[in-house]
Amino acid sequence: MTLAEFHQKHSKSGLDSLGKSQTFKAKVQGFSGEPVLVERLKEMGLHPGLELLALGQAPFGGPLLFRFGNTVLALRQEEAACTLIEIL
């Protein structure tokens, strides 16, 4: 499952889910897609084994929001789709 799919599945309720976000946990397994995007995702701090929370989505079907450690990251759908995850 990609990060984008994971997000779709778990945060339909938009940012309201932020409060309950602890339940939407995932673990990064790997990457696939355009090499440039993958490299930048790694530089932004994503790496296999990393656990992250889905926070919600910006209005109009905009970027998806994730949190890991002290970082909140906004990714467009196609960017999130480059990250493969396993649901915890």
Added chain:
Amino acid sequence: MHLDRNSVDHFVALIGAPNSGKTTLYNWLTNSRFKTVNYPGATIEYSLGRLADRYKSESKGQDFPVMDTPGTYSLFAKSADELVTLNAIYNHPLMGPAGKIILVVDGTQLNRHLLMARQLKEAGFSFVMAVTMSDLLRKNQIELDLTVLEKEFGTRAIAIDGLLGGGIQELVKAVAELPWSPPPKALTPWNEKISTEVLQRIEWLSQETSRQARAAGKNLSAVYEKTARLDRFLLHPVFGLVFFFLIMWGLFSSIYWGAAPAMDWVDGIFASGIEWATESNPGLFGDFLGNGVIASFGAVFIFVPQIFILFVGIGLLESSGYLARAATLIDKPFSKVGLSGRSFVPLLSGFACAVPAVMATRNISSSRDRWITNFVIPLMSCSARLPVYSLLLGFLFIGEPAWKAGFGLAVLYIIAALVGATAAAILNKILVKTETSFFMMELPIYRRPQLRVILRQAFVRTKAYVRRAGPPILIFAVLIWMGTTFPNYQAEGPERLQSSYMAQMGQGIEPLFQPMGVDWRVGVGLISAFAAREVFVSSMAVMFNITDESQQEEGLLETMKTATNSEGALIFTPATVVGLLIFFMIALQCMSTVAIQMKENKSKHFALIQLVVFNVVAYGLAVALVQGLRALGVA
């Protein structure tokens, strides 16, 4: 400060990720004395300053230029813009390679920011690490074990307090003791195996560094909880958008209305300057000095309040952490036309004035997005169009309730925005995509902005505007003065303009204006509007012999009702006035915009293409509309 290679052997460069606290550190190091320069041949902007005198004892008297670079995540460039940043430290065309590097890492984001330390080491740069946010960490009783980092990278790592300047002296000392580095090696891209190893090592390092902090870690997460709570509101699909529009309305109001008193003040100063010059030197010289030279300087400085206020506003939004949220909130609609949420602030500013708006595009990180945004900015209905709209709408709805003209104005603004969106979509289709564009943005914690740093940045950028855009605006303004003054410069009153080169030119190209349904006098108004759009109203008054200045608009409206062309037909009819409105909406008739585009894009071609395209399209549409309306029976 000289920039040629001979006078500068070595310089110290600051690099670091966006939001790492780089700019704040830079302000400390240079005591806020720096200027912004462009990378030769590119629109990438970086700051260049010298080490502040107060640190001279720590630097053992050494004096060196310090460069601040745009935030970057990696030494592997992902875009043309990032490549320029890297070139600036690898081998700057004027200054050579950076001799020493200060890597700025956020102490709360070690797991992400240490990647660049690894890359710098591999490339053979001589560097020290400045670990920022130590004020935040200390406030929450978290102590980082920086010796872990020092051992790993074989260099000093120093905690910096951006708020009070703690650690800066130690940092300068460490920089001074650092040897100047040999020419750096280009990095060979990491394969999957290496990159995984590096990422794991960095994760381990950041945990080791903050290990002792574990017990207190709960405190720091309170800071992030606060940000998360705010985000729950500020990124909310409904409240978030409401707040977004309130903030943007505030920013827009401050450049639209907030700047007005200061602009009136600037205007007043130059007006009395012109009066003094023309009265104390009667004749052509006084006229040249006043209406030529002093008025031209006025044309440059009139934009200073707006530019300064806009950059203070952007600085506040950026350093508080809100700008990243704003870009995220509005990203989707903009991505439909190939732009990103980062284009919002510049485009919004365009509704006040294109000149500061073009300067605000510097905050857009992708050069393609910046190009498209710059191109469509002049389509946003700027404030200089208002007097023209007011005159023309006043004519269309003469003697009718005021709300009709108000409604017409709203429609004009909406059409302008739609035309801008269409233009951006077209450009997005025809421009070749040379690189993958990405949005990927980290949302930093909310922090109290440091006003001193923001004011300084705004000041430096405003100064850069005067220096760069000033000269071309001056030249254009003097040319327009000459065109409207000669050859009949001794004539008094309206006669001078009516018999000027500009008027002759208007008469010469009258056939061009006929399809728009207007005569050469309106043509002269259109040409003279190139000085500034609102000049259209006053030149129309001159061309149509309205002498009572206090009743200019009313008098003009009366005259327009009955004005006829050489064949006795009415010039101003609903059809021609609508044509003029459309023309003003699209045409690029503003020398200051052309000048700033020339300077900001480092390209005369860009400004020239924009000038031709916008005016040809505006003309074509206006003609089509006038002829179409007439064919439909609208006079």
